[in-house]
Amino acid sequence: MSLLPRYRHIINPKLKHTYLTFDEGGDLIIKSPRVSQHYIEKLLIKKSSWINRSREKLIQKKDNTLDYSRQTEIYFHGKAYPLILSQQAKKRTELSFENGTFILRYHRYDETLFQKHIDKFYKKEASAFIPAQVEYWASEMKLTPNRISFRKTKRQWGSCNMKNDLSFNTMAMKLPLDVIQYLIVHELAHIEHKHHQKSFWARVEKHLPNYRQLVAELKTYSTV
Numbered sequence: 001m002s003l004l005p006r007y008r009h010i011i012n013p014k015l016k017h018t019y020l021t022f023d024e025g026g027d028l029i030i031k032s033p034r035v036s037q038h039y040i041e042k043l044l045i046k047k048s049s050w051i052n053r054s055r056e057k058l059i060q061k062k063d064n065t066l067d068y069s070r071q072t073e074i075y076f077h078g079k080a081y082p083l084i085l086s087q088q089a090k091k092r093t094e095l096s097f098e099n100g101t102f103i104l105r106y107h108r109y110d111e112t113l114f115q116k117h118i119d120k121f122y123k124k125e126a127s128a129f130i131p132a133q134v135e136y137w138a139s140e141m142k143l144t145p146n147r148i149s150f151r152k153t154k155r156q157w158g159s160c161n162m163k164n165d166l167s168f169n170t171m172a173m174k175l176p177l178d179v180i181q182y183l184i185v186h187e188l189a190h191i192e193h194k195h196h197q198k199s200f201w202a203r204v205e206k207h208l209p210n211y212r213q214l215v216a217e218l219k220t221y222s223t224v
Contacts, residue, residue: 004044005051020047022055066118068111074102074118075221076125078176085114095121119152123170126150130168130184137184141207143191154223158183160190171223179221182214 007028018032020043028051030040044051066072066083073080076097083102093106095117104114131148138144146164158168166187172180185207193200204211 004041005048007044009040018043020051028055066115068114075174076102077173078179093117097121119170122173123150123152125173126168126170129173130180133181133184134166134188137181137188137207141185141188141203143188145188145191157218157223158187160187160194162194164191169223174221176217179214179218182208182211182218185211 005028007030008023010029010031011034012031013033015031015033018030018035021029021031023029030043032040066074068085072083074083075081081097081100081102083104086103086105087109088105088107090105091107093104093108093110093113095102095104095114097103104117106114127150130150134145134148144164145160145166147166149165149167150170151167152170156169157172158166160166168183168187172183175183182204185204189200189203193203201211208214
């Protein structure tokens with residue numbers, strides 16, 4: 001029996017190095033130029049401890065992929081609230097947040113549709129909450145973003161492009177309020193510093209002296 005972990009190997013001749021990542025389900029992905037099977041096996045053995053630690057961290061992340069087949073929770077502003085599924089005669093799906101409980105009423109069981117309603121909830125809340133926070137911190141930092149947008153992404157919590165357009169992941173509404181503020185300060189700082197060098201982090205620390213603690217908290221959450 002093989003002791004090597006299961007993996008999917010993606011060959012890209014344009015790559016110069018081999019990269020190990022995980023997909024949303026926690027499965028190992030290897031991306032590399034053309035290499036031998038022996039090379040892959042040696043790499044997996046060498047990196048076995050890192051693979052196990054990284055997979056465990058991924059599994060433990062707060063609000064990872066929801067499992068609707070059993071009782072689950074939804075994170076909102078850093079707190080986990082129970083999600084209750086309730087079948088109804090009305091032929092529509094609705095998500096509500098009532099007295100500290102998410103209630104998902106549905107006629108036909110459809111997990112894809114359930115996730116769309118949860119995504120819609122986060123986007124609505126992000127659009128209502130984040131712009132005022134950006135305005136506040138932009139004033140504090142004396143920086144001016146060009147525009148603000150929201151979308152769900154798998155990897156990034158936020159971004160700032162060369163035009164100083166800020167984009168925030170709608171899943172940020174899962175996070176505690178102080179961590180959301182860190183995301184905003186982080187992206188605003190990129191208006192002035194298009195990198196992550198010392199001057200960038202000094203700008204962040206000027207406004208959030210405890211930013212390292214907030215970064216550590218951010219890493220416990222999943223963008224999924």
